[in-house]
Amino acid sequence: MRYLRTFARFWWDFIVGDDWRLAVGVLATVGVVVVLADHGTNPWWLLPPAILGLLAISLSVVARSPDDGR
Amino acid sequence: MSSTALFVAVFLACAVEAVEALTIVLAAGTARDWRSALTGVGAGVVLLAATVAVLGPAVSSLPLRDLRLFVGGLLLVFGLQWLRKAILRASGYKTLHDEDAIFREEQQAARAAAPDSAGVDWYTFTVSFKGVLLEGLEVAFIVVTFGGAQHNVGLAALGAAAAAVVVLLAGVLVHRPLSRVPENTMKFAVGAMLTTFGMFWAGEGAGVRWPLGDAAIIVLLALTLGATGAMVLWLRRRRERSPLELEPASA
Numbered sequence: 001m002r003y004l005r006t007f008a009r010f011w012w013d014f015i016v017g018d019d020w021r022l023a024v025g026v027l028a029t030v031g032v033v034v035v036l037a038d039h040g041t042n043p044w045w046l047l048p049p050a051i052l053g054l055l056a057i058s059l060s061v062v063a064r065s066p067d068d069g070r
Numbered sequence: 071m072s073s074t075a076l077f078v079a080v081f082l083a084c085a086v087e088a089v090e091a092l093t094i095v096l097a098a099g100t101a102r103d104w105r106s107a108l109t110g111v112g113a114g115v116v117l118l119a120a121t122v123a124v125l126g127p128a129v130s131s132l133p134l135r136d137l138r139l140f141v142g143g144l145l146l147v148f149g150l151q152w153l154r155k156a157i158l159r160a161s162g163y164k165t166l167h168d169e170d171a172i173f174r175e176e177q178q179a180a181r182a183a184a185p186d187s188a189g190v191d192w193y194t195f196t197v198s199f200k201g202v203l204l205e206g207l208e209v210a211f212i213v214v215t216f217g218g219a220q221h222n223v224g225l226a227a228l229g230a231a232a233a234a235v236v237v238l239l240a241g242v243l244v245h246r247p248l249s250r251v252p253e254n255t256m257k258f259a260v261g262a263m264l265t266t267f268g269m270f271w272a273g274e275g276a277g278v279r280w281p282l283g284d285a286a287i288i289v290l291l292a293l294t295l296g297a298t299g300a301m302v303l304w305l306r307r308r309r310e311r312s313p314l315e316l317e318p319a320s321a
Contacts, residue, residue: 014207015144017151026146030139030272037277044278047269048290052297055150055157059301062163063308 019061025054072284076220079263080229082256083212087205088237093169093247094201097176098194102183106191110198115234118206122213122227129218139275141219142268148211149264153298156258161305166254169247212264219271262298266291 016023029050036043099107129137158164176197183193209230217226240248270287273280280286 014211015147015151017154019151019154022150022154023147026143026150030143030146030276033273033278034139034276042279044273044280044286047273047278048293051146051150051265051269052294055154055298056301058150058154059157059305062158063305 019058022054022058025057026051029054072220072287073222073225075263075267075287076216076222076226077229079260079267080209080212080216080226081233082263083260084209084230084233085237085251086253086256086260087209088234089169089248089251089253090167090172091201091205092237092241093173094176094205095198096241096245096247097173098180098197098201101177101180102194103191106194107198109190110195110200111202113195114199114202114206117203118210121207121210122223125210125214126217126223126227129214130221130223132218134221135275135277137275138219138271141215142270142272142275144215145219145264145268146272147268148215149261149266149268152257152261153265154261156254156261157298157301157305159254160258160302162309163305169249169251169253173247212260216264216267219267258298262291262294266294269294 029047033043033046036046095107095111098110129141132140155164159166180193180197213223213226213230217223220226237248266287269290270280282289
């Protein structure tokens with residue numbers, strides 16, 4: 001059990017890293033793009049500002065409270 | 071363009087990780103036993119190569135659209151993590167990697183560990199093996215995902231191997247940690263590339279038709295570099311106004 005937890009923790013740290021909210025935001029953004037594209041629009045304009053915006057928000061959390069999200 | 075970017079991204083990523091692995095192996099080898107350290111390196115490299123050899127073709131065999139959606143999403147999560155760390159280091163919110171300090175710490179730990187019996191020194195073997203495996207896993211991940219989405223795992227593996235050889239030769243020549251390599255700048259560049267290709271492929275996989283086609287990659291890269299450069303400046307100014315304790319460097 002402990003081995004499994006360590007194994008899962010390693011992969012979590014490896015892929016998701018210090019701020020899980022970034023990963024959730026990315027998945028949500030990509031999900032919205034998939035839905036919009038399936039409904040006939042071409043949402044190419046959505047990904048760049050959304051992704052870079054998520055990064056800016058994650059960094060601003062650290063800037064406001066350096067112990068959070070690192 | 072895509073092939074060049076693939077090679078450059080994997081080369082830079084592997085060079086950064088190889089510099090970090092070299093520090094660990096040099097410390098273990100100089101403090102204890104070179105034969106065991108190099109055996110550990112060999113075992114780590116073989117395991118990483120086997121991982122790429124098994125996963126590379128498996129990932130490449132997925133339908134291209136599904137593959138790009140999956141890989142694009144993964145690269146975005148992974149690339150943003152690299153970029154975030156590089157920005158925090160560049161702006162002073164996180165300490166930079168100090169290869170000389172890490173080398174001294176690893177050497178002290180190696181000397182303090184109990185001596186092993188004749189034959190393979192298992193402490194040295196394990197430290198070297200773990201160093202190569204853990205630092206190399208990120209490279210293997212990039213080779214498999216990046217190379218898989220381009221259907222060119224071979225070129226990605228070549229980029230990684232070239233970087234490993236260059237760093238190894240530099241290490242043999244100077245015989246000390248490569249502390250003057252601009253690690254954070256290289257990590258910044260890799261993070262920007264991973265994020266750019268993540269956006270492009272996740273979009274394509276989701277059904278987006280990019281204006282300018284493949285040339286949109288250049289626009290996305292310029293946008294990413296411009297925006298993240300602005301984030302570094304903003305954080306630096308903010309930090310100058312309110313100095314704080316730095317958290318120690320992590321991988």
